[in-house]
Amino acid sequence: MISTVATKPYADQMPGTSGLRKKVPVFQQENYAENFIQAIFDSLEGFEGKTLVIGGDGRYYNREVIQVALKMAAANGFGKVMVGQGGILSTPAASHVIRKYGAFGGIVLSASHNPGGPTEDFGIKYNIGNGGPAPEKITDAIFARTKVIDSYKIADVADIDLDTVGSFDLAGMTVEVIDPVTDYADLMETLFDFPAIRALIASGFRVVIDSMSAVTGPYAVEILEKRLGAPAGSVRNEIPLPDFGHHHPDPNLVHAKELYDDVMSVDGPDFGAASDGDGDRNMIVGKGMFVTPSDSLAVIAANATCAPGYAKGIAGIARSMPTSAAADRVAEKLGIGMYETPTGWKFFGNLMDADKVTVCGEESFGTGSAHVREKDGLWAVLFWLNIIAARKEGVKDIILKHWAEYGRNYYSRHDYEGVDTDQANALVSALRNKLSTLPGTQIGSLIVSEADDFSYLDPVDQSVSRNQGIRILFQGGSRIVFRLSGTGTSGATLRLYVERYEADAAKHQIETQKALEDLIGAAETIAEIRKFTGMNEPTVIT
Incomplete structure (x- = not known):
């Protein structure tokens, strides 16, 4: 039932800042995905009988690689795998599931904000037990292993039904197909003042989110429309598609221009947001004001106590080096630590685990906090709505007042x-x-x-x-x-x-x-x- 398959190494499997990313036809080469997954397992120790989390952003080739990863996890000795229904787990949701259920780690299948489709991008990333991306010592070990790998282990069994929630046996390993949304939505409800946001929306404040036919859709519909009462249709492009509807799922002023133009129009919504392929990035737009990611981090940090989950204040702030110094001025005023790191969310993990920082951000439309160990697009959107509800001011006024105070x-x-x-x-x-x-x-x-x-x-x-x-x-x-x-x-x-x-x-x-x-x-x-x-x-x- 368990096979050891001979293979030959590929020379191009060096992980970048967020795992291994290549075009789909590259991953479709014989044993290409298998080699990298086995190299991950070969670089880890002590996972026998432990739990692994697997999920992805639903892009093309997601389901096929999940089936391979499940069979390889069984062959390599994992005791259980938790996988998102339909193969879906946003990157922040995967981080939360790893942390909540004490999993050994997780495999996230995504190429983030890059296009999807038969000739477009795919990616595999390993996250460690704290829910965050593997540090360089692990990714270096994975790359070293890919250069000499000569075999991989896989279970010779039928594919698992990924569309039905429940537990299944796969070659002696338990596969639990989970609802990918509920755990994450419940977490958001503990962090933010949902009644205040619900009242804001009920007052006529119009909110729209463009999920860009990517993974955020189901999460945004559950939270914004079902739990916060926004009208149906407030979440646009809400169905995740393997090719993201032929669009580029990158929430910026070029690829989310339609949303931006709508919010800026006379009769448009009061607040707009967009997320990316795997749900970890965000763009914030208010009537008359686009919010840069650097300013978004600074405003969230300066107003953190508006949200119940951060009512006691924040321990510190971290930002990637290319991100503007706007948050530095907030940290100085609050008398808390400010940390400047290289680009890559993995660098924030150590700081959060050591309780040195609570909120962090990158200029590439990524913000997040210690609630998970990944950047989190919907978290940022909800934080902004919480701040607006608490301050009873629109985005433009909040930004202008922030600049007046901090420069x-x-x-x-x-x-x-x-x-x-x-x-x-x-x-x-x-x-x-x-x-x-x-x-x-x-x-x-x-x-x-x-x-x-x-x-x-x-x-x-x-x-x-x-x-x-x-x-x-x-x-x-x-x-x-x-x-x-x-x-x-x-x-x-x-x-x-x-x-x-x-x-x-x-x-x-x-x-x-x-x-x-x-x-x-x-x-x-x-x-x-x-x-x-x-x-x-x-x-x-x-």
């Missing part, structure tokens, strides 16, 4: 997608070679004060992560950051982050790109982006 961090991210990988690496290499010569350089009215390649010393386990993004800081506090993204599957994505702090409230409503114009020009002068990428402008500006 505004003008901030933008320019993505250059699909760049030739060699050219992208050449750009970064050339930048690194310039770093020591940049301080003191003047570009227009800007003078470089510091330049480095960000390195992070984890204050909990003392691990060091180097080469995490090139930072160029200017006198007066402005900065530009260059980083190659680790979440794409074809070519390279160069990300340029641009930031300027403005304390004067009279200057808080300048158009963002205009306010950052000289810094954007300096980035081109220093990095020669057009020369290396062959692109005259970014693919996406957020």
Whole structure:
């Protein structure tokens, strides 16, 4: 019943910031998924008889790989697997299930905000027992194993019925198919003031959420429409589709433009939000105001005590290095710790486990807290609705008052997608070679004060992560950051982050790109982006 299958290694199975992501046809190669899953199991110890959680965002090839993973888990000695009905579990919901039921770990099948379909993206990620992404020591071990793997174990049994909730036997291992939504929705109800939000919606405050035909749909319908009383249809594109309806499930001003335009229209909703493929990202839009992810983190931190689950205050705040320093000013005023980490949610896990931080965020539309160990799109949406209900103010007023109190961090991210990988690496290499010569350089009215390649010393386990993004800081506090993204599957994505702090409230409503114009020009002068990428402008500006 248990087979050991001979295989040959693939050379390209190095996990990125969120697991292994490749195009579906790559994963469909003989033993490709099996090799990586076996490498995960071979890199772990002490899981015999323990529980594993498996689920994904419903994208194309999700069901097929779940069936393989179930049979391999049985063959490798797990005692039980909890799997979401239909193969569905949002990334934050998977984290919660791991934590709530004391599972050994979990396999999350997703490529997050990347497109889905027969020729699009797929991904496999391992989460550890705290519910968070595996740390680098584990992903490094997995990659090392993939390079020499010569066999994998699998049970020769029929597929499990993923659509029926209940318990099943699979080669002596229990498979429990669970409702993927209820545990997560119940958790949200313990964190936020549902009666206050319900009253806000009942008063006529119109809320819409675009689930982008991705995994958030069932969760948003249960919470927003069924538990909070929003009218049917408030959740748009609520049915998860394997190809996300041919759309790109990335909640930003390009891919969620229809929602943005609707909220900004005269007769549009008062509040809009969008989530991504696996439910861990969010975009917040209020009437007359788009909220940057950096500002969203800062506002949530500053108003955390509005929500019952955070009524006693927060222990600290963490943000990824490219994220704006808006939250730093909140932490300073609250007298709590502020931690700047590399990009990747796994870096927040140690800080939360050590009770050093409660809320954290990344500029790539990700915010979350210690309730799970992943970023959480719906959590952020509910937090905003809780703040609005408590303050009895709209999004625009809340943001303007926040800027008046803390100052505004003008901030933008320019993505250059699909760049030739060699050219992208050449750009970064050339930048690194310039770093020591940049301080003191003047570009227009800007003078470089510091330049480095960000390195992070984890204050909990003392691990060091180097080469995490090139930072160029200017006198007066402005900065530009260059980083190659680790979440794409074809070519390279160069990300340029641009930031300027403005304390004067009279200057808080300048158009963002205009306010950052000289810094954007300096980035081109220093990095020669057009020369290396062959692109005259970014693919996406957020």
